[in-house]
Amino acid sequence: MQTGKLKIRTLKNNIFKSTVIVFSVVTILPILLIIYELVSKGIKQISFDFILKTPPDTFEAMTALSNGELIPGGIANGIAGTLFMVIMASVIAIPVGVITGIFLYENQGKPLANLTRNVSDILQGVPSIVLGLIAYIWIVKPVTHGFSALAGSVSLSIMMLPMIVRSTEETLKMIPQTIKEAALALGVPYYKVILRVLVPTGFSGLLTGILLSISRILGETAPLMLTALGSSAINFNIAKPTSAVPLLIWEFYNDPNMVDLIWSSSLLLMAMVLSLNIISKRIVARTK
Amino acid sequence: MNTDKITKAVLQFSSLIILLVAGGMIFSLVEGAVPAFKEFGFKFIFSNNWNPTEGKENFGALPFIAGTLITSVTALLISLPLSFSASLFLSEYYRRTRMAKVLGMMVDLLAGIPSIVYGLWGFYVLRPVLIDLGLPNQGFGIFTASIILAIMIIPYATSLSNEIISMVPNELKEGAYSLGATKLEVITHVIVPSARSGIVAGYILSFGRAHGETMAVTMLIGNANIIPNGLFSTGNTMASVIANQFGEAEGLKLSSLIAIGLLLFLITGIINTIGKFIIKKMA
Numbered sequence: 151m152q153t154g155k156l157k158i159r160t161l162k163n164n165i166f167k168s169t170v171i172v173f174s175v176v177t178i179l180p181i182l183l184i185i186y187e188l189v190s191k192g193i194k195q196i197s198f199d200f201i202l203k204t205p206p207d208t209f210e211a212m213t214a215l216s217n218g219e220l221i222p223g224g225i226a227n228g229i230a231g232t233l234f235m236v237i238m239a240s241v242i243a244i245p246v247g248v249i250t251g252i253f254l255y256e257n258q259g260k261p262l263a264n265l266t267r268n269v270s271d272i273l274q275g276v277p278s279i280v281l282g283l284i285a286y287i288w289i290v291k292p293v294t295h296g297f298s299a300l301a302g303s304v305s306l307s308i309m310m311l312p313m314i315v316r317s318t319e320e321t322l323k324m325i326p327q328t329i330k331e332a333a334l335a336l337g338v339p340y341y342k343v344i345l346r347v348l349v350p351t352g353f354s355g356l357l358t359g360i361l362l363s364i365s366r367i368l369g370e371t372a373p374l375m376l377t378a379l380g381s382s383a384i385n386f387n388i389a390k391p392t393s394a395v396p397l398l399i400w401e402f403y404n405d406p407n408m409v410d411l412i413w414s415s416s417l418l419l420m421a422m423v424l425s426l427n428i429i430s431k432r433i434v435a436r437t438k
Numbered sequence: 439m440n441t442d443k444i445t446k447a448v449l450q451f452s453s454l455i456i457l458l459v460a461g462g463m464i465f466s467l468v469e470g471a472v473p474a475f476k477e478f479g480f481k482f483i484f485s486n487n488w489n490p491t492e493g494k495e496n497f498g499a500l501p502f503i504a505g506t507l508i509t510s511v512t513a514l515l516i517s518l519p520l521s522f523s524a525s526l527f528l529s530e531y532y533r534r535t536r537m538a539k540v541l542g543m544m545v546d547l548l549a550g551i552p553s554i555v556y557g558l559w560g561f562y563v564l565r566p567v568l569i570d571l572g573l574p575n576q577g578f579g580i581f582t583a584s585i586i587l588a589i590m591i592i593p594y595a596t597s598l599s600n601e602i603i604s605m606v607p608n609e610l611k612e613g614a615y616s617l618g619a620t621k622l623e624v625i626t627h628v629i630v631p632s633a634r635s636g637i638v639a640g641y642i643l644s645f646g647r648a649h650g651e652t653m654a655v656t657m658l659i660g661n662a663n664i665i666p667n668g669l670f671s672t673g674n675t676m677a678s679v680i681a682n683q684f685g686e687a688e689g690l691k692l693s694s695l696i697a698i699g700l701l702l703f704l705i706t707g708i709i710n711t712i713g714k715f716i717i718k719k720m721a
Contacts, residue, residue: 163620170531173523177596178544180589184551184559249452256449266453269460275643275710276463276703277650279677283699287466308459315456340442369552372652372677376684396554396653403558403657416555427550 188420192413200224200414204383205398211407221410228398228415230384235299235374235394236364239306244360247311251318252344267319274312281305282373290377299385299392302378306370310363317359321352354437358430365426369419371396395419467703470696477690482697488663490683490691497694499701501665505673506702508666509580509655510648513587514641520588521595521644522637528596529603530625542600549593557657560586565658578660579672586654591644598640602633602720639716646709650702652677676702 206223214221257263285305294300333347379391380401399415402408474482485498524545532538565577606629614624660672661682676698687695
């Protein structure tokens with residue numbers, strides 16, 4: 151009788167273990183399938199032209215399709231727009247984010263710091279499309295009177311901000327108090343303690359947080375649809391509509407003649423996001 | 439000494455920027471939503487009309503609120519067994535092994551895939567499979583969108599419950615093992631009870647994340663402005679209706695979309711606050 155019960159218990163245990171393993175494998179299947187799909191369908195379009203030229207118009211693409219050729223042109227306008235807006239968003243978000251992170255670290259437990267931390271947490275949860283609406287209300291209507299790169303950057307920077315604040319504070323918390331106290335004991339002014347002690351010691355952590363936040367905004371489409379809109383030429387004017395890689399993917403998706411370009415564009419976008427992810431993980435691994 | 443004061447002022451100022459941004463966001467959303475609420479009153483939330491025809495304009499948010507809730511709940515239910523299994527795999531069964539490292543990396547990669555790429559994959563790969571299985575509406579609808587959403591929230595739910603399960607003290611588990619408990623019994627009687635609130639919080643946070651996902655849902659849900667009448671019906675979520683209808687929006691329609699944005703902001707804010715509150719109480 152006893153052994154029978156034990157058998158059932160072991161059986162249950164083994165069934166559960168197999169279920170866990172099967173479900174875990176199912177969990178990682180999508181990523182393998184997605185990467186397979188992107189590489190197998192996208193790799194044939196990748197070339198120097200793809201990075202250096204702007205997309206063809208629908209008619210050119212249709213001609214190429216009917217002749218059985220690869221679609222000419224590339225996504226240079228998207229790459230340029232993405233870099234332009236991401237850099238601008240970083241210029242806005244990094245200083246504010248890092249300084250706020252330092253403020254939170256230096257004022258642990260004080261009411262203003264707690265409020266800021268909670269508000270920053272709430273900001274992090276705001277859906278990206280709402281940030282697009284906000285940038286539309288703040289920039290597109292009153293400032294640039296039309297869709298613009300500036301509006302896109304503002305929506306992306308609001309997205310980056312809370313991530314940078316969080317990672318800065320978490321990084322600084324790991325720095326030993328004694329280092330800071332040693333500097334203060336030597337009579338070093340406060341700003342120099344921050345610039346020469348806190349920031350350099352936590353540099354790799356700060357960099358990781360920044361890179362991760364950039365990798366998160368690289369693929370954002372929804373807020374840019376409401377702000378930067380897209381453009382068929384390369385544009386570096388902050389007051390004009392600008393394209394971005396994810397916006398181009400959306401355009402190709404909606405144009406039956408251009409569909410072949412979505413896979414290569416997605417592959418490139420994924421490569422950008424994943425390499426940033428891997429670089430930042432490397433930095434973490436090295437500092438540990 | 440003076441520089442210290444300036445430094446402190448700069449630090450304080452930048453934290454005020456965040457507060458200003460957040461306050462300004464609420465203000466602008468409310469201000470933008472006022473015309474819609476003035477026109478329709480609180481019926482805006484409970485009305486299922488969506489008629490942009492000029493002169494007979496009538497907007498209500500109920501179809502989208504319903505669509506958002508149904509897709510998010512379905513996505514959560516689909517992702518629950520998967521992400522719970524993955525977190526057990528990572529933090530119990532194969533803790534600190536190479537296999538766990540690879541699995542963990544793959545799950546992290548899921549978080550790095552842009553929403554629009556998920557949408558493409560759902561459209562070109564998943565949808566044909568579902569059509570073969572006999573799904574109506576060309577494979578578009580709540581169910582298709584929910585599957586993709588489920589995949590998208592797996593990494594968040596997994597990493598949070600993984601972290602919490604790893605924090606369960608070894609002494610507790612060893613105590614149970616020494617009494618002769620099997621691994622399953624340790625999981626159900628020791629790990630789950632002591633990590634319960636953290637795991638729940640993780641799922642609440644990913645539930646909140648599912649609410650705001652836009653692109654993938656927009657590409658798969660079928661974009662019908664109706665209250666979905668079942669799992670396989672088409673519909674629209676709050677995020678997807680904004681993305682879809684924003685292009686040609688003016689006046690009252692724009693205000694209605696902003697009002698939907700405000701509702702979305704409030705709903706996700708409440709869900710996230712509850713999740714964070716539970717986590718904080720645990721720590």
